[in-house]
Amino acid sequence: MKTVGSELNNQPKPLWLLAELTYKCPLQCPYCSNPVDFAKAKNELSTEDWLRVMREARAMGATQLGFSGGEPLVRRDLEELIREARRLGFYTNLITSGVGMDEERIKGFKEAGLDHIQVSFQASSEELNNFIAGTDAFKHKLEMARLVKKYGYPMVLCFVLHRQNQEQVRDILELAITLNADYVELATTQYYGWAMVNRDQLLPSREQLEQAEAIAHEYQKKMKGKMKIYYVVPDYYETRPKACMNGWGAVFLTITPDGTALPCHAAGQLPGMTFPNVRDHSIDWIWNDSPDFNKFRGFDWMKEPCRSCPERFKDFGGCRCQAYMLTGDAANTDPVCDLSPRHQVVLDAIAAAKEAAQRPVAVVKPLVFRNPQNSKRRIAEKQAGVAGTLY
Amino acid sequence: MSDEMAGDTVPEITPTFRFQWEEAQQCHVILYPEGMVKLSPSAGEILKRCDGEKTIESIIRDLKTQFPDANLDADVYKFLEVAHENGWIRAK
Numbered sequence: 001m002k003t004v005g006s007e008l009n010n011q012p013k014p015l016w017l018l019a020e021l022t023y024k025c026p027l028q029c030p031y032c033s034n035p036v037d038f039a040k041a042k043n044e045l046s047t048e049d050w051l052r053v054m055r056e057a058r059a060m061g062a063t064q065l066g067f068s069g070g071e072p073l074v075r076r077d078l079e080e081l082i083r084e085a086r087r088l089g090f091y092t093n094l095i096t097s098g099v100g101m102d103e104e105r106i107k108g109f110k111e112a113g114l115d116h117i118q119v120s121f122q123a124s125s126e127e128l129n130n131f132i133a134g135t136d137a138f139k140h141k142l143e144m145a146r147l148v149k150k151y152g153y154p155m156v157l158c159f160v161l162h163r164q165n166q167e168q169v170r171d172i173l174e175l176a177i178t179l180n181a182d183y184v185e186l187a188t189t190q191y192y193g194w195a196m197v198n199r200d201q202l203l204p205s206r207e208q209l210e211q212a213e214a215i216a217h218e219y220q221k222k223m224k225g226k227m228k229i230y231y232v233v234p235d236y237y238e239t240r241p242k243a244c245m246n247g248w249g250a251v252f253l254t255i256t257p258d259g260t261a262l263p264c265h266a267a268g269q270l271p272g273m274t275f276p277n278v279r280d281h282s283i284d285w286i287w288n289d290s291p292d293f294n295k296f297r298g299f300d301w302m303k304e305p306c307r308s309c310p311e312r313f314k315d316f317g318g319c320r321c322q323a324y325m326l327t328g329d330a331a332n333t334d335p336v337c338d339l340s341p342r343h344q345v346v347l348d349a350i351a352a353a354k355e356a357a358q359r360p361v362a363v364v365k366p367l368v369f370r371n372p373q374n375s376k377r378r379i380a381e382k383q384a385g386v387a388g389t390l391y
Numbered sequence: 392m393s394d395e396m397a398g399d400t401v402p403e404i405t406p407t408f409r410f411q412w413e414e415a416q417q418c419h420v421i422l423y424p425e426g427m428v429k430l431s432p433s434a435g436e437i438l439k440r441c442d443g444e445k446t447i448e449s450i451i452r453d454l455k456t457q458f459p460d461a462n463l464d465a466d467v468y469k470f471l472e473v474a475h476e477n478g479w480i481r482a483k
Binding site for chain 1: 406407408409411413414415416420422423424425426427476478
């Protein structure tokens with residue numbers, strides 16, 4: 001049976017709309033995926049802009065909507081955006097640190113139709129959590145997690161894993177059980193944005209990873225049917241790249257605070273792209289017709305070894321941003337792949353991190369925290385030609 | 392959580408999941424935190440009837456009036472087991 005619907009089904013749709021409402025954030029996590037030069041961003045989209053973006057994306061089939069940031073709670077119009085999103089039929093996800101939330105707001109979000117709240121934690125212990133977050137947030141987060149459950153939301157707890165908390169995985173999962181989480185995301189740090197700046201201090205060792213993975217699998221079995229545990233595999237230790245975003249311009253659409261549309265939240269750094277802004281173009285044109293969203297769609301752009309590789313339909317050549325950051329050309333094979341002629345750069349990064357881990361604490365380069373001061377410093381250094389690459 | 396999917400069970404969509412029709416995809420879907428499952432037309436027809444009022448027996452009876460040619464008892468039970476295992480539905 002041929003219907004209009006089945007014809008539409010052959011085209012990629014922006015099923016996942018990530019609304020980065022603001023870069024403002026009370027936390028300073030040194031693995032933040034926001035761009036290092038976020039302090040440059042000005043002119044946040046207005047409420048009306050966001051409402052239009054949501055309407056247009058929904059009409060094109062967008063179903064999942066993530067309110068993210070920065071810290072989305074900073075936006076005073078969040079309740080209004082949630083209400084309209086829900087009315088449009090989106091499944092609405094609030095991706096938050098919990099800082100800026102209280103019972104009143106949690107209740108208000110529920111009433112506005114919010115479907116799900118994801119609360120991030122930085123560690124299972126108060127001391128490490130607050131150190132990584134750069135603020136005393138742990139106790140408040142615990143309280144918020146309890147309230148999220150009290151108001152009947154499905155709750156995802158997200159822990160970004162790295163060398164400093166990798167060995168806490170058992171405690172992290174026990175904490176999640178205590179808090180009655182429905183889902184736990186053990187998200188191994190991906191090296192974009194601030195995480196790339198701090199890679200030597202964050203990249204765990206293979207031994208740490210194997211241990212964490214074994215514990216995660218143990219709890220996956222133990223908690224089956226009660227709590228779902230997602231373990232995001234760290235791609236630096238893989239021999240094949242991740243199917244990043246399920247392919248460029250395939251399902252993911254990110255809108256940054258100033259309205260720039262991106263095929264993923266890290267793509268803004270890629271050179272030679274202009275990336276359309278929702279203030280100037282419709283979502284339909286951006287998704288279907290803009291040169292940037294078509295640039296790495298499909299398979300024609302690929303170079304060898306991807307071009308003739310039977311696995312290209314599975315991994316789409318990996319991540320364009322990683323290819324750019326590690327090889328200088330976004331059209332190269334993601335060097336995580338051991339078929340890439342540049343795979344050695346990943347092995348070198350692992351070796352450098354291992355070496356840094358063995359150095360006495362006093363001589364280790366300190367973590368660069370994600371805050372406006374450090375962002376401005378990096379921007380200034382780049383302008384002065386001091387820093388190498390601004391990731 | 393020992394509730395079985397038996398004939399007199401009254402299934403309903405679990406409140407932490409959402410079941411809805413997606414116009415752009417021309418199918419029913421199950422939505423949950425950051426995820427979506429597209430349902431086949433028959434799965435959609437079954438879940439549509441899991442309204443917290445009908446028993447499984449009456450759901451099957453209802454389906455048979457709409458699809459008289461199908462011998463669907465076993466298929467309905469099988470799908471509801473899967474849906475229950477995934478947490479999409481629960482016994483009221």
